[in-house]
Every structure is written in C-alpha cells, then in structure tokens.
Amino acid sequence: MGRARERRERVLEQLTDLPRLPLGGAPDPAFRDRLRAELVTGPTTAPITGPITGPITGPITGPITGELLPERSARPRHAHRRPPRPRPLLSQLAAFGLAAAMMVASFSTYQAVPGDSLYPLKRAAESALVGLSTNEAARGERELRSAKARAEEVASLLGSSNGGPLVGRTLKDMEESTRAGISRLRRAEPRSPKIKKFARHQQEVVAPMLQQLKRDQLAQAEGYLDYIKGLVAPG
Template sequence: MGRSPFHRRLSDHDADALLGQLTDLGANLPLGGGPDPAFRARLRETLLSETLAAPGPATAAPPARRRGPLRWLSPVLAAGLATAMTLSTIVTYRAVPGDMLYPLKRAAEGAVMELNPDKAGGALDAASERAEELAALLDAGGGGPHVGATLQEMEESTRSAIERMDRAVPRDQSKIDDFVAEQHEKVDPMLEQLNDVDQQQANDYLDYIDGLRLPNG
C-alpha cells in the first residue's frame, strides 16, 4: 500500500499554498464559499502535524559483523606466546655451561650488568651465579671441562668486583664479608665432588676470598 502524499514533509509555505488551493476550489464550487477561518486553522495544523509525525525513510541497519569460527584464536595465541616466553625465560635462567641456551643467559646477564650502576655488585652477583651453576653441574653428574672453566670465571668475576670496590671510598667491607660467607656455603660442600685439579682450583679461590675479610672478620 502506497504512502499518502501528505506524508511527505511540508514547509509552512507549502501548507499555506495547499490551503489557498483548497479555498479557491471551494469558492468555485456551487455549495458556497470557502472553509471558514477556524476550519482553515485546524486543517493547517493537521497537515503540519502529519508531516512532522510521518516517519522518515527506513534506514537499513548495518549488517551484523560476523565473527568467524576462529574468533578465539587471537586470545589463545596471545596466552600461548606469553606462556612460551615465560617458560623460555625460566629455562634460560636455569641454563648451565654446556646447555644450548647458556650463551643467551650470559648475554642477558651482561646486558643487565651494563645497565646496573653498581658494577661491583653486579660482578659479585655474577660470581655467586657461577657457584650456583657449578653446583648444578655436579648434581647432574657431569661437568668435565665446564667445571674448571666455571671456577675460573667465578674467580675472575670476584676479582673484578673487588677491584671496582677498592676504587670506591669508603670500601663496602660488610658487603664483601657477606659475599665471602655465602660463597663458602655454596662451594665448601662441593669440594669432595671435585677431582684433584678442580678441587685445588676451588681451594685456591676460597683462600683468595678469605683474604678479603678483615683480620677480625
């Protein structure tokens, strides 16, 4: 069913023109004169109200965005990536000499040390980490040449830290004493697991760090 022509929007001018035409038409009819002013006013009001109330052209609603069957893929991938990165970080942190990820661990350690303003403290942490790696190597029943190399790097890191601390004023002796005690706790239990050559190297290291203590330390 078509829409009434009155449903189009009329302006005030259009309504007045239409009323004028109706008046002229009524004047030419044999029934008498045009509509009275009250009727004209009501008709004008009705025409305008009809045009204002008429609904505009229907606007098609935008098609609903269809989500594919793989809409869950992005959050799953994000969660998987986060898990993989976490596991990779843990595995890398636990790597020991000889492991495939060990060079990555050392590279990350070096980057952290470069950013650390406390270079001496970073070097002591590196020496402590070498002791942890040494214990892991021995617990795994292996080691080989990695044991001696780890002992050597542990001593080099310690000497580097002490040289840096000697340039500081005043020297932080309490930090050194704490480090020496912690290293003894880590290295002493390993001595019996070392071969003669590595054991001598470990004892030489312990003698060196004992000399870092004050006489009453």
C-alpha cells in the same frame, strides 16, 4: 482640415482645465479599517492539510494539520559499523599457550647450566643486566650475583657424569665475575657491608667442593678461597 482643427482645440482646452481638476478625496473608511487589521495580524495563509514531503524554505504562519514525514538520514548505509565480534576461543587458547611457552622458556634459561643449549642465552642476559644497571654500585652487585650463579653451577656439574671439563671453565668465570664485582662495588661504596656478606656466602658454597675437584681444578678453587678470605678479614 476643419475637423482636425476642432479636435486639436478640444484637446488643448482639456489640458488647460486639467490643473483645476480635484486630485481626489481621502480613502474610504472601510478600506482603512481593513488595511489596519491586515497590518496588525500579518499575512494570512491557508492551513496545510496534506503531508509535507519536501524541504521547508520559508516561514510557516498558519496551522499545520498534516503529517510530518521523518527526514531521511544523509549517512550512507556502510557508515554503520558492526559491533566487534568476540575473539574465538582458539585465538585465546593460542595466546595463552604462547605466554605459557615464554614463561617456561625463561625458567629453563634461568636453570640452565654449562653445556645446555640455553646456557649462552643465560650468560647474555646476565651481561645485558650488568650493562643496563644505572650506576657503578648496581653493576657491581650484578657481577657478584653472577659469581654466586657460577658457584651453584660448579656444584651441579660436580654431581653430573659429564661435567668434568666444564668445571674448570666455570670456576674461572666465577673468579672473573667476583673480581669485577668487588672492584666496582669498592669504587662506589668502599665500606659496603655487601662485600663481606658475599665473601662469607661464597666460602660456604665453594669450600665443600674441594674434596670433589681434580688437581688443576683444586688449585683454582683454593686460589679463589684465598682471595675471598682477604675480603672477610677486617681491614
């Protein structure tokens, strides 16, 4: 018990004297100089002397003397497209042949006469052009062009051996196109000089045919010429 009391009293004396002890002096001058130099120059790191193979996630403050490896591309290998191959000669020849065939077919259709296999296509194209015209005057001019085409077809049929029965039908189509075109053109342009010009042209084409026409065909052609003369006469 006596030793324990002595130990407790000694501890109490040390605690009593603790407030009177000095708290310590100023830092050492050499320490302050070293601390100031580190704060001014920043942290120092060892130089990098080996190759860098991984990503750099922090700032680099020291010299880099090693080799920087190139970054691998993140694109997959299949992303690189091959340059387009030139079209083979066979494809180019096929395209050229197709274009040439279309041009020949168009020309053949334009030159077709009654009785030819392409003639219905020619008449359908003429009707389509009339329907696609933008105004009444344009439709009338298209109809008159069709009438001129029918007159030329009659002349071709008269020169062939098998054109007899088709002549009368073509003369009828010529008159129908003429009357439709004149009617449309008069509504749009009552005093259009195109009417008289067309009438004179048809007279020059149809009149020489009279000597080659049969009796029923001759009546059709003479009736058509009488109608045309009325267009040419002043009025």
